[in-house]
Amino acid sequence: MPASTVDIKFYLEKIKSLTDALLLRYLPSVDNEPKILHEAMKYSTLAGGKRLRPILAYSAFEYCGGNTDGDDLSIHYAMAALEMVHTYSLIHDDLPCMDDDDLRRGIPTCHKKFGTAAAVLAGDALHDVAFNLLASTGSTKVVVELAQALGTAGMIGGQMADVEAEGKDVTKADIINIHTRKTGALIKASVRIGAILAGASDSELEKLTRYSEKIGLAFQIIDDILDIEGDTETMGKPVGSDVGLGKATYPKAVGIEQAKADAQGLIDDAVVLVNEFDDNVLSELAKYIGQRNN
Amino acid sequence: MPASTVDIKFYLEKIKSLTDALLLRYLPSVDNEPKILHEAMKYSTLAGGKRLRPILAYSAFEYCGGNTDGDDLSIHYAMAALEMVHTYSLIHDDLPCMDDDDLRRGIPTCHKKFGTAAAVLAGDALHDVAFNLLASTGSTKVVVELAQALGTAGMIGGQMADVEAEGKDVTKADIINIHTRKTGALIKASVRIGAILAGASDSELEKLTRYSEKIGLAFQIIDDILDIEGDTETMGKPVGSDVGLGKATYPKAVGIEQAKADAQGLIDDAVVLVNEFDDNVLSELAKYIGQRNN
Numbered sequence: 001m002p003a004s005t006v007d008i009k010f011y012l013e014k015i016k017s018l019t020d021a022l023l024l025r026y027l028p029s030v031d032n033e034p035k036i037l038h039e040a041m042k043y044s045t046l047a048g049g050k051r052l053r054p055i056l057a058y059s060a061f062e063y064c065g066g067n068t069d070g071d072d073l074s075i076h077y078a079m080a081a082l083e084m085v086h087t088y089s090l091i092h093d094d095l096p097c098m099d100d101d102d103l104r105r106g107i108p109t110c111h112k113k114f115g116t117a118a119a120v121l122a123g124d125a126l127h128d129v130a131f132n133l134l135a136s137t138g139s140t141k142v143v144v145e146l147a148q149a150l151g152t153a154g155m156i157g158g159q160m161a162d163v164e165a166e167g168k169d170v171t172k173a174d175i176i177n178i179h180t181r182k183t184g185a186l187i188k189a190s191v192r193i194g195a196i197l198a199g200a201s202d203s204e205l206e207k208l209t210r211y212s213e214k215i216g217l218a219f220q221i222i223d224d225i226l227d228i229e230g231d232t233e234t235m236g237k238p239v240g241s242d243v244g245l246g247k248a249t250y251p252k253a254v255g256i257e258q259a260k261a262d263a264q265g266l267i268d269d270a271v272v273l274v275n276e277f278d279d280n281v282l283s284e285l286a287k288y289i290g291q292r293n294n
Numbered sequence: 295m296p297a298s299t300v301d302i303k304f305y306l307e308k309i310k311s312l313t314d315a316l317l318l319r320y321l322p323s324v325d326n327e328p329k330i331l332h333e334a335m336k337y338s339t340l341a342g343g344k345r346l347r348p349i350l351a352y353s354a355f356e357y358c359g360g361n362t363d364g365d366d367l368s369i370h371y372a373m374a375a376l377e378m379v380h381t382y383s384l385i386h387d388d389l390p391c392m393d394d395d396d397l398r399r400g401i402p403t404c405h406k407k408f409g410t411a412a413a414v415l416a417g418d419a420l421h422d423v424a425f426n427l428l429a430s431t432g433s434t435k436v437v438v439e440l441a442q443a444l445g446t447a448g449m450i451g452g453q454m455a456d457v458e459a460e461g462k463d464v465t466k467a468d469i470i471n472i473h474t475r476k477t478g479a480l481i482k483a484s485v486r487i488g489a490i491l492a493g494a495s496d497s498e499l500e501k502l503t504r505y506s507e508k509i510g511l512a513f514q515i516i517d518d519i520l521d522i523e524g525d526t527e528t529m530g531k532p533v534g535s536d537v538g539l540g541k542a543t544y545p546k547a548v549g550i551e552q553a554k555a556d557a558q559g560l561i562d563d564a565v566v567l568v569n570e571f572d573d574n575v576l577s578e579l580a581k582y583i584g585q586r587n588n
Binding site for chain 1: 322327328330331332335386389391392409410411412414415417418419421422423425426428429430431432433434435437438440441442444445446447450451453454455457458
């Protein structure tokens with residue numbers, strides 16, 4: 001196979017910048033009331049982050065032949081919406097009644113900065129802006145896709161199971177179940193929403209669904225590994241916090257070497273699924289997720 | 295004018311029963327994981343309540359010629375969705391970091407019964423089920439309608455302003471602004487969503503929008519009056535709690551007699567707006583709101 005012509009680092013930077021511009025455009029203005037809420041929403045959304053979900057949506061949209069020359073705003077709405085719901089989930093997960101985290105991406109969490117009431121409401125409001133944006137695509141199908149990914153069968157169910165599993169012994173099946181819902185559901189929805197907006201065929205959608213399930217699980221396994229072996233400065237949060245909280249993690253269930261091998265196996269499977277073109281962004285993105293260090 | 299042939303009490307009971315049946319149908323089963331969340335969602339949603347928002351949506355749908363013989367499920371989806379987002383807002387408003395209420399509708403609030411983490415997540419999950427249901431109508435327009443009513447320009451903005459106004463002197467304009475957003479936005483959206491799903495014309499929609507603004511403000515003014523003059527048992531919560539918390543209320547700004555006169559004026563205006571048929575449910579509903587005692 002020839003060397004890939006995709007410069008993935010440049011691509012990631014480009015779509016990350018586009019996402020940041022879209023977030024600024026679609027977040028409510030901090031000059032309008034309620035200013036404290038609009039500031040809290042902006043603070044947490046623009047605090048950094050890899051913008052993985054918008055990048056996946058955009059790449060899947062492109063892969064399925066979507067129009068990326070800027071005439072079709074639907075993918076822009078979806079990209080901003082996906083990052084906003086991701087931010088909403090982080091704000092609520094960090095609350096004192098949940099994980100009680102003081103730092104996120106190297107800066108104080110939303111409730112440390114703006115108070116708990118404002119943090120709950122800022123999360124709620126991001127949730128609403130996201131649905132408003134997604135509905136603005138004109139497709140009810142993508143609204144249903146997001147609502148199901150976020151609900152008790154998806155992200156919220158995973159978060160509840162995660163809280164309940166703290167300090168308990170968990171099997172590999174338990175942890176795969178938690179990861180698949182808590183992180184995997186939104187990653188899968190990101191890929192599927194991009195594909196649906198591009199008008200993907202059923203078979204394309206089915207293939208990208210399997211791709212997204214593999215990279216979603218690999219992403220979270222690597223997250224668990226980085227919490228053990230990562231660098232506090234690169235990560236922007238203290239390493240070892242999962243162990244400290246008695247969190248259910250994949251390495252805890254199978255050991256760190258097996259965790260690394262399983263993550264690599266998932267990445268390899270994902271690459272095979274999308275390799276019908278010699279080189280493409282989805283395949284490079286899977287490899288990038290396999291090699292990430294923050 | 296001849297006596298109304300609409301038996302409003304019978305009508306309210308009928309649509310309330312329909313709403314309860316729809317909520318049971320569309321809430322996730324408590325037999326499925328995460329059981330504690332599904333129980334919390336059911337507990338708070340089925341704890342009682344007047345079902346005013348679903349009733350308004352149904353009545354507006356009927357008024358605009360929507361098909362109510364059960365073949366068109368879109369109004370059913372909308373009715374359940376509106377009650378679920380109303381419940382989500384009550385669960386989050388009652389949280390310790392917000393109004394810190396122990397009782398709601400005569401029973402312990404969601405966080406008192408299930409814990410704060412479960413209450414935050416149960417509210418979040420109801421939010422998602424509601425958007426899933428609304429998108430299932432096939433109309434992105436009603437999804438946008440709800441998202442805007444719930445966001446910082448609507449309900450959440452009103453809740454933030456309400457929290458910030460506690461213990462401060464407020465003018466009549468301030469309190470109208472708070473009420474219009476905190477309670478009024480969702481009441482307006484309920485009427486508009488029913489009308490939109492029935493295929494209302496622009497002029498019909500405009501008329502019902504004005505109707506909904508009047509009854510929404512009247513509803514909340516009467517709520518404030520009942521907190522002063524109401525009966526604890528009939529209300530299912532302690533009266534006088536607004537005064538105790540130093541809440542911004544309409545009677546506080548204009549005096550109780552003026553508050554009563556203004557509420558009646560709004561009801562009269564609302565009745566005039568919808569009286570093109572000799573008697574109809576929307577007109578009776580407005581009068582009912584003017585006379586409610588809980």
